Amino acid sequence: MLRDSDLEQKIETFRGCPPSMKRLTFLVGFVSALILVILYMIFLSAPKDFPRGFIYELKAGSNLSVVSQDLSDTHIVRSAFILKVLTFLIEGNGKVFEGNYLMPERQNAIKIAWRIANGETDLVPMKITIPEGLSSYEIADLLYTNLQTFNKKEFLKYATKYEGYLFPDTYNILPGTKENKIVDMMTSNFDEKIKSLNDKIKNFGKPVSDVIKMASILEEEARTMETRRTISGIFWKRISIGMALQTDTSFKYINGKTTKTLTLEDLKIDSPYNSYTHKGLPPSPISNPGLMAIEAAVTPIKSPYYYFLSDSEGNMHYAATHEEHVINKERYLK
Helix, strand or coil: CCCHHHHHHHHHHHHCCCHHHHHHHHHHHHHHHHHHHHHHHHHHCCCCCCCCCEEEEECCCCCHHHHHHHHHHCCCCCCHHHHHHHHHHHHCCCCCCCEEEEECCCCCHHHHHHHHHHCCCCCCCEEEECCCCCCHHHHHHHHHHHCCCCCHHHHHHHHHHHCCCCCCCEEEECCCCCHHHHHHHHHHHHHHHHHHHHHHHHHHCCCHHHHHHHHHHHHHHCCCHHHHHHHHHHHHHHHHCCCCCCCCCHHHHHCCCCHHHCCCCHHHCCCCCCCCCCCCCCCCCCCCCCHHHHHHHHCCCCCCCCEEEECCCCCEEEECCHHHHHHHHHHHCC
16 A cells, blocks of 8 residues: 555655656656557547447347447447457457347447447337227327337338237337337237137127227227117127118228218228228228227127217217108207
């Protein structure tokens, strides 16, 4: 341990050195510091074009050489060789951990080496709620606004195949998660959640695909369980007698319009989803329903009604005949 007396002695010794020796000592120190700064700038500091906000995917099975070169090519580190050396010094065997690594700000090579050697991704799962009744396109828009690097086109390539089965729920999704993995997450959740209704669906006697199509319509038509079940009874009855469903909600899937914005020309659109010109259920679900809508689809309430409408306050009005329905329109929609 250096004592105060020893330190004072060294200072006195330095003071007693000839000027040339003092200059040489200072010069050596200055050059050494300069060399260290230069080495840091060349090899260790973050590149000027460091991609802030970038998410680097370190794939399973990748070795340190490949990863180091990738990180150099993407301007995260200056030298692939230096990164390899640093990682070996930190880890010992050069092992790196797979995962998606967020680059929130410029970080030097030592920090990057430490992260890949210890699996520090710096990613925080995003808590995202998918409401009932959204289509796969609307889900894609919602995810795009919440997840970095999310690719809507890639998501829809998988999601549209599972329209109706992307279960609406709250999900914790890591930024950088592949789009097909998000679809898998949502469909797996659907499979798990629908188990509670398996007996009711089986007893109802219709294919699950038809049940989900009906539920996707009910999700858009009403909000309470009673009204959904009543409308469910009306729609299943219309199908049984060969009557068109004539539901405006199908146009939200066709052209994004709702009842208030529909025109007579819209009702003539040539689409298999046009429930005015095509009888029966649509070719696929028009939204992704929740459990209440699915349950309503298989527990319809029998009634004498064939028609219904919702007034400006959301109250339902039913009619057994078209004449009564016209009267309701005059009374409640004007």
